[in-house]
Amino acid sequence: MARNRDPFTQALTSLRERIHTGSLSGGAPIIVQDEAARLQLSTTPVREALARLSGEGLVERASSGGYVATRLDATAARDRYAMHAHYVHIALDLTRNALGPLRPPVPCVGAQEPGLAVGRLFETLVCSAGNGVLWEAFERVCGQLDVLRRLEPRLFSDLDQEAADLYAAYVDSAEGRFQAAAARYHERRVGAAGALAALVCGGERTNRSHPSQ
Known part of the structure; x- marks a missing residue:
């Protein structure tokens, strides 16, 4: 090393x-x-x-x-996705109060995989809200969700389209479009929390059977 x-x-x-x-x-x-x-x-x-x-x-x-x-059992997974949604909602309210219809510039993500691209979008929004306590709480829950997010492609086959829709909604000036897209993003993950937690547990059993050297 x-x-x-x-x-x-x-x-x-x-x-x-x-x-x-x-x-x-x-x-x-x-x-x-x-x-x-x-x-x-x-x-x-x-x-x-x-x-x-x-x-x-x-x-x-x-x-x-x-x-x-x-x-991360099903309840913990669900609660963490729900808190992520809550922090994004707070950031949207803070940004709207400060900037009106404007939003922070959309992040440039290049050819990043959809999960990383969406993560960058939410990070930009929450960081730009200018609230340090909100940012710290958001970073904490993002870290706790990382193991679940790595497994999302095994459940969701449309992540590329979902990411494209979120970015399109973010740059659209139509009132409420991004809020609705973000709500759909979180609702499907809250609903799938049990399945994602089961995938985590399955990986843990595999790791215990074949421990890394």
Whole structure:
């Protein structure tokens, strides 16, 4: 592993990526000494990284001590998508109050996959609302949703069209068009929360059967 980052950033980046990809199964204990050995670090930056991830809602304290990766069951998945929708709605209200019919410029996403493109669009809207507390809460729930979003293509076959429709609605001046498109985006995911959580659990069982080296 390249030593081009400080130990804390190394540990934080590695642990966050393993959680987002499902390599660290929800509910499984995270052993500080094992992670430190894997990363060839001392235990201090690993503990600091886990404390940060706890604040992000990606890990939680175990009743017996230490940390476990947060498990996303159907209820947790539904609630997180619902909160994402709520934060976007708040951002739309703040932007409308500040700019009237205008909106922040649409982000340039090039050839990004649809999930990333839509994520950039929502990030632009929420960041431009100018409310630091809203942005922090939005970032937190986005991080918690990452593992679910990676599985959305397995349920939804029209993500490219959905992304195109959202972008078209965003630049359209018609009152309420983007709000309606964003509501449809979130409603289908809230409705599919149980299926997405099941896919996460299926991946976790696979990871436990075939642990990464």
